Amino acid sequence: MTAPAVLTPPVVVIGAGPIGLAAAAHLLERGLRPLVLEAGPTAGSAVSEWAHVRLFSTWGEVVDPAAEKLLTPTGWSRPDSSTYPSGGDWVKHYLQPLADTLGDQIRYGARVTGVSKAGRDRVVDADRDAQPYVVQVKHTDGREERITASAVIDASGTWSLPSPAGSSGLPALGEHMASDHVTYRVPDLTDPAVRARYAEKRTAVIGSGASAFTALASLAELARSQNSATTKTVWVLRRGLSGSTYGGGEADQLPARGALGLAAKAAVDEGHAEAVTGFRTEAVERGAEDRLILVAEDGRRLQAVDEVIVLTGFRPDLSFLSEVRLRLDERLQAPVELAPLIDPNQHSCGTVYPHGHRELSHPDSGVYLVGMKSYGRAPTFLAMTGYEQVRSIAAALAGETEAADRVELVLPETGVCGGSGLFDTDGAAEPEKEGCCAPSAPQLVQLSTISPGPATTPGSSCNA
Incomplete structure (x- = not known):
């Protein structure tokens, strides 16, 4: 047998x-x-x-x-x-x-x-x-x-743990209490109920990556479709503005990724969005008529908004892996051999x-x-x-x-290379650094900015 x-x-x-x-x-x-x-x-x-x-x-x-x-x-x-x-x-x-x-x-x-x-x-x-x-x-x-x-x-994945608005990596003071007016996802403006939430409103978008570009472009399209002067977006960034702020544009080998950044730029150029730079969010306060006021670490306060869209990236849930031995980078929480290749402190290529x-x-x-x-x-x-x-x-x-x-893949270039992705300067120029590919000189981009100031966390989550 x-x-x-x-x-x-x-x-x-x-x-x-x-x-x-x-x-x-x-x-x-x-x-x-x-x-x-x-x-x-x-x-x-x-x-x-x-x-x-x-x-x-x-x-x-x-x-x-x-x-x-x-x-x-x-x-x-x-x-x-x-x-x-x-x-x-x-x-x-x-x-x-x-x-x-x-x-x-x-x-x-x-x-x-x-x-x-x-x-x-x-x-x-x-x-x-x-x-x-x-x-x-x-x-x-x-x-x-x-x-x-x-x-x-x-x-x-990381979808279940979006990063908060607070620039320290912790939720901003008052962020949880304001949860009825805060979302961590790109809103679906084809849904009438969601559309009504943002129409004729002033919305803050916090973040600087593809998701933030998508939200800026969507809200600008909402304003155009309604010919509305009161549907406005405040784009809140921790970093300064430079030629790479909007991604690689036409130089991106994924054209639709480049187009996202160009659409965000158009939202600013046309006055549908106002960019606030160098602003690190410390608190979210309730103001008059239940509106929200973003407060920076240095005490600056933005004009009140009705809604806040936080698109500052995601983080991994490692809680259920606590009994296995992992070797993770202390900053990125990525495998240590991979971390130097993707560290946004070192380069902004995205490749x-x-x-x-x-x-x-x-x-x-x-x-x-x-x-x-x-x-x-x-x-x-x-x-x-x-x-x-x-x-x-x-x-x-x-x-x-x-x-x-064996390597069996060639990845497309983003068209953005040569500098740190997490620089903290308030000005428009980026420092040149040796990155993942040859450094490129920064290009100045003229944008309208809100006068008391500047803004929070860089974050990006790519959809594919």
Whole structure:
């Protein structure tokens, strides 16, 4: 009588977003067994929350090659590669079909609350490397479960932890108390109720990245469509203004990403938005008629606003990884080998060379942070970067080291290079620094600015 085969524990993938689903596809392609745990009720639950936002990457850049191979036999075909999907399109026409193809290899309503080595907390050395992982899960019905895993790929992203308005990294004083007039997402102005919230109002947008550009452009379009002189935006920045403030523009190799910055510039040039620079938010106070007043660390106060949109980036939730040994950069909370490549203190390029299992490894082998989560608090992540990460990791887990080490991706340049991304000067000129590519001389941009002053946190979260 033949003994039953011993089933190897699955590779647990945390998150059924674009990178988590791609990880599952690459694991299957390498002959490994994935188990995807998704806290939400559907695939791409986080993406669905920004369904109205159009990606600046085309369909050709947001479909993973291994996933496409998995989907093609089902009759699926990629949408026109040259067009730009919205978040909702991405879910409907790619993520959900991919999840349906993966079938019962995905469990929904399964929130990971802990990861550890079997029988070993993070203190214990003895026989640690030989132990599998245990993943603790809480289901929506309250039931708890432990799953044994041969490896863990954390693709849970950073969407659930937006950074606050406060420039110190802490919520501004009064920020929580003002929560009824503060949002941390790009508003969907196609929704009549949301549109009414911002129409004929004065809104502060805090942040300096792609999400802030999107909000500025959307609010400017709202003002134009209503021919309204009272729909106004105050753009609040910590940094000064320079030629790179609006991104790479026409020099960006992702044209739609460059166009976002140009649209934000148009909002300012046309008077729909006023830029306030060098302003570090310390407090949010209630003023007359329940309006909000932003107060800077140096005591300056802005004219009252009706709404505040905080788009200062995101940060990773590391709480459920407290029992595994990670090697993270103390500033970015990104893997230490990756951090120097993406550190906005050093450069503003937003382009990092393709990387994989070696840069993403940790003292506990077989655990990886991928996708947006691998970037920690750094901005400018692209979906294609995540796809390359999980391709390399799947090959490494399958013992195919040569394939794991091979670079199979060329990333587009942003058109913005050569200086620190987190400079704090109030003036328009940036210091020249050696960055990720050849330094470029700063170009002055003339903008209207609000007179008492200047503004908070730089932040950017790229959608694809």
